[in-house]
Amino acid sequence: xxxxxxxxxxxxxxxxxxxxxxxxxxxxxxxxxxxxxxxxxxxxxxxxxxxxxxxxxxxxxxxxxxxxxxxxxxxxxxxxxxxxxxxxxxxxxxxxxxxxxxxxxxxxxxxxxxxxxxxxxxxxxxxxxxxxxxxxxxxxxxxxxxxxxxxxxxxxxxxxxxxxxxxxxxxxxxxxxxxxxxxxxxxxxxxxxxxxxx
Ligand code: VGL
Ligand code: ZN
Numbered sequence: 001x002x003x004x005x006x007x008x009x010x011x012x013x014x015x016x017x018x019x020x021x022x023x024x025x026x027x028x029x030x031x032x033x034x035x036x037x038x039x040x041x042x043x044x045x046x047x048x049x050x051x052x053x054x055x056x057x058x059x060x061x062x063x064x065x066x067x068x069x070x071x072x073x074x075x076x077x078x079x080x081x082x083x084x085x086x087x088x089x090x091x092x093x094x095x096x097x098x099x100x101x102x103x104x105x106x107x108x109x110x111x112x113x114x115x116x117x118x119x120x121x122x123x124x125x126x127x128x129x130x131x132x133x134x135x136x137x138x139x140x141x142x143x144x145x146x147x148x149x150x151x152x153x154x155x156x157x158x159x160x161x162x163x164x165x166x167x168x169x170x171x172x173x174x175x176x177x178x179x180x181x182x183x184x185x186x187x188x189x190x191x192x193x194x195x196x197x198x
Pocket of ligand 1 (some may be wrong): 009014045079116147148149150151152153
């Protein structure tokens with residue numbers, strides 16, 4: 001069975017010193033680089049927002065980062081400005097091996113909708129195209145690593161499992177944000193969706 005490694009959002013803004021830093025986010029980079037040699041196909045995802053994106057607290061009067069807001073597609077956490085297209089923060093961590101990537105999929109570019117998942121925007125219906133890419137290449141088995149465990153890794157893994165892919169998340173090579181218990185909830189949700197967690 002054809003397998004792919006999907007490396008989620010290992011970008012400067014999610015690493016220490018970045019705008020939405022995940023604790024120890026940078027420590028997973030060497031392990032991810034080593035793991036790439038075990039896969040024929042490596043895919044990277046890149047959070048890629050236009051300035052003024054609707055998921056930024058700064059785009060909403062009187063709102064602070066980490067507050068919730070109701071969007072037409074459901075509840076949405078408001079984030080600090082991060083991963084702005086073309087910015088240093090949106091670049092991959094400088095030590096991440098990017099040469100092995102067959103595909104770099106960018107997400108979150110729609111100003112009105114956030115996109116945690118590599119498969120669908122947060123309306124859970126607008127596709128990114130990744131499903132078609134994988135299916136047309138005959139890839140059925142996915143291993144996911146990266147940032148953040150409880151947001152983009154979680155949403156990507158659950159969507160992939162629901163689409164019928166065989167999904168494993170290697171938690172040693174992920175780090176989480178953990179907002180109000182979101183890390184444990186994400187691990188439970190991924191298991192419930194049929195994702196193998198190691
Ligand atoms: C992410 C929050 C906002 C992630 C992206 O990569 O997990 N989290 N944008
Ligand atoms: Zn984002």
